[in-house]
Amino acid sequence: MPKDQLLLLLFLLLLHQSFSIALENNQCTSSCGDIKNISSPFRLRGDPEFCGDPHYELVCLNKRTILNLYSSKYYVQYIDYTNYTIRVADVGMTEDNCSPLSLRSLSCRNFSEHDPYSCTGSDLYEFYGRELYKTISIANCTKAVASRFYIDASSCHDRIEFSNFSSTRRRLYSLIDANASNVETACTIELLAMIPWWADGDSPHSYAQIQDLIVFGFELSWLPMAGKMQCKHHFWWRISGKYQIWCGPKKGKIF
Numbered sequence: 001m002p003k004d005q006l007l008l009l010l011f012l013l014l015l016h017q018s019f020s021i022a023l024e025n026n027q028c029t030s031s032c033g034d035i036k037n038i039s040s041p042f043r044l045r046g047d048p049e050f051c052g053d054p055h056y057e058l059v060c061l062n063k064r065t066i067l068n069l070y071s072s073k074y075y076v077q078y079i080d081y082t083n084y085t086i087r088v089a090d091v092g093m094t095e096d097n098c099s100p101l102s103l104r105s106l107s108c109r110n111f112s113e114h115d116p117y118s119c120t121g122s123d124l125y126e127f128y129g130r131e132l133y134k135t136i137s138i139a140n141c142t143k144a145v146a147s148r149f150y151i152d153a154s155s156c157h158d159r160i161e162f163s164n165f166s167s168t169r170r171r172l173y174s175l176i177d178a179n180a181s182n183v184e185t186a187c188t189i190e191l192l193a194m195i196p197w198w199a200d201g202d203s204p205h206s207y208a209q210i211q212d213l214i215v216f217g218f219e220l221s222w223l224p225m226a227g228k229m230q231c232k233h234h235f236w237w238r239i240s241g242k243y244q245i246w247c248g249p250k251k252g253k254i255f
């Protein structure tokens with residue numbers, strides 16, 4: 001084959017490859033409603049098979065981006081690709097002051113180290129000095145409780161699902177990041193939900209304010225999975241202050 005024809009053939013092959021890569025990259029950036037940049041590791045249902053990871057598939061419904069997680073649905077409020085976090089909120093929660101919390105409310109105990117998402121960032125460190133979430137506990141009490149930690153939610157008792165709430169004399173309270181020492185003997189923690197990490201336990205003074213926090217949503221991270229995938233042939237990985245993943249020495253390397 002003449003040299004000029006060979007060069008032309010190589011040029012056409014390179015052009016085709018570049019076009020294919022550009023086409024693939026374009027097809028793998030989707031949008032839905034307010035979420036304008038849905039890209040790897042995420043994918044929208046219906047995207048080409050080569051796009052994203054099936055563990056991170058999202059659904060677009062009525063111009064809202066939805067994440068299906070543990071048999072529940074969550075609106076995607078924001079995706080931050082720089083720090084590997086996605087903010088979500090239960091689809092059942094609205095700005096109505098008494099939106100229901102269900103028995104399937106999500107908490108950090110739902111997650112394991114093998115899940116595509118994490119609520120702590122990594123087993124090796126907290127997410128740069130902070131957790132990704134705080135918890136709201138709903139306490140079912142046999143009597144009124146006078147404590148600044150207990151925010152009265154009794155006006156919403158008809159909208160909150162409980163396994164045992166037959167007596168109208170019982171009172172409901174919400175608590176932020178409660179621990180065992182905060183729980184009165186007359187109360188039982190019935191439900192847990194996740195709220196933003198920056199929520200201040202001393203600030204909300206009404207269940208309506210608690211509601212606003214739940215509607216805003218909470219963060220999950222895919223950083224542990226990203227680190228494991230990017231550094232799968234290495235002994236360890238870490239993240240820098242600029243959220244860049246660094247891989248340790250390769251497995252099998254001779255020193």
